[in-house]
Amino acid sequence: MHKPSVSLVLLAFFTTAEKAEEIEGDLLEQAQIHGKPWFILHVFLTALALGRQTLLQQPLLVLLPGYAVYELVVKLQLWAILPLRRYLQYELDYPATLLLFSTRFVWIITGYLVGMALIRYLPKTGIHVAIGAATLIMARVVMLNEVSSISALLFLVMPILLGGFHAKSRNLHEQTRSKNLISD
Amino acid sequence: MFETRKNISTPWLTTCYMYYIFVHMNKIQNLGDFEQVVLLAILRLKAVGAYGVSIRNEISEHTKRNPTPGAIYTTLERMETKGFVKSSEGEATPERGGRAKRYYHVTVKGLNALKKTQGDYRNLLKGLDILGDLYA
Numbered sequence: 220m221h222k223p224s225v226s227l228v229l230l231a232f233f234t235t236a237e238k239a240e241e242i243e244g245d246l247l248e249q250a251q252i253h254g255k256p257w258f259i260l261h262v263f264l265t266a267l268a269l270g271r272q273t274l275l276q277q278p279l280l281v282l283l284p285g286y287a288v289y290e291l292v293v294k295l296q297l298w299a300i301l302p303l304r305r306y307l308q309y310e311l312d313y314p315a316t317l318l319l320f321s322t323r324f325v326w327i328i329t330g331y332l333v334g335m336a337l338i339r340y341l342p343k344t345g346i347h348v349a350i351g352a353a354t355l356i357m358a359r360v361v362m363l364n365e366v367s368s369i370s371a372l373l374f375l376v377m378p379i380l381l382g383g384f385h386a387k388s389r390n391l392h393e394q395t396r397s398k399n400l401i402s403d
Numbered sequence: 404m405f406e407t408r409k410n411i412s413t414p415w416l417t418t419c420y421m422y423y424i425f426v427h428m429n430k431i432q433n434l435g436d437f438e439q440v441v442l443l444a445i446l447r448l449k450a451v452g453a454y455g456v457s458i459r460n461e462i463s464e465h466t467k468r469n470p471t472p473g474a475i476y477t478t479l480e481r482m483e484t485k486g487f488v489k490s491s492e493g494e495a496t497p498e499r500g501g502r503a504k505r506y507y508h509v510t511v512k513g514l515n516a517l518k519k520t521q522g523d524y525r526n527l528l529k530g531l532d533i534l535g536d537l538y539a
Contacts, residue, residue, distance in 0.1 A: 234476075234480065237492070238476075238480075238505065240502050240503065241454075241455070241492075241502060241503055241504060241505040242455065242472070242476055243500070243502055244495070244499035244500060244501075244502025244503065244504065245454065245455035245456050245472065245499070245502075245504075246472060247498070247499050247500045247502065248456050248496075248498055248499045249456055249459075249472070251498055261471065261472050261473070264471055264472075264473045265471075265472050265473035265476060266473075267473065268471070268473030268474060268476070268477045269473070269476065269477060269480070271477075272477045272480065272481065276481075276484075
């Protein structure tokens with residue numbers, strides 16, 4: 220990996236770090252003929268094109284962080300400090316507050332890892348299993364009314380799907396297959 | 404532990420929407436016009452190696468198009484996701500700031516999709532007198 224430049228960071232925001240480096244290399248090669256302004260313009264245009272494609276192909280990857288920022292800035296409902304708000308409102312003791320926070324954190328991490336594992340080890344059927352599991356979780360939540368649907372969606376279903384798509388975008392199942400071939 | 408809510412429509416609609424996006428749309432395997440151009444350019448550059456710059460130059464040289472680099476990379480990334488092309492890392496050169504090249508190769512699936520699309524065009528053009536004797 221090379222020293223990250225502004226252009227590299229901008230490109231890597233919408234593609235993998237390796238591909239961003241290679242795209243930057245291509246643009247640098249053409250900048251020998253067209254000049255520095257051409258390079259700057261096309262770094263922005265390429266990042267814009269990649270961002271647009273990401274938005275069209277995986278809208279949730281772009282819209283979810285956007286929604287999170289909206290929740291944080293506009294509605295001031297940061298879920299991470301919700302336990303603190305409850306602590307102040309209902310005077311819960313500190314371990315209970317910590318437990319509430321850590322439970323949600325564990326949910327998110329577990330969901331994310333499950334999603335990644337599904338895609339990594341079941342590349343063909345993993346996405347169907349993930350969506351099936353997400354549907355079952357939501358069905359149970361809605362029918363039994365155990366927790367809020369939004370909470371289940373944000374803290375369990377979304378992490379499963381994000382983990383799965385992260386694994387898919389990084390081609391983790393291909394890496395696993397390569398490792399298996401090498402070990403064979 | 405969490406507060407309960409009565410409104411159930413939003414999560415269900417979101418789940419259905421996600422299923423459509425993630426599963427159904429991934430199955431769409433048609434080749435667009437520019438995708439065909441890029442695939443043909445990669446095939447033409449098979450001997451020397453097809454990477455971003457050479458693909459763009461090849462298209463500019465043989466067609467009246469002058470695609471932006473962004474259009475090339477998004478098309479290549481989309482086709483790689485669909486399995487029409489595969490890529491491998493190449494060598495780094497000083498004029499590229501030491502960055503490696505990424506070479507693209509057309510897969511069997513990509514070649515079949517290209518043949519099918521071109522065959523469809525050929526069938527539609529048969530009997531039409533707009534290209535002279537080429538497809539008569």
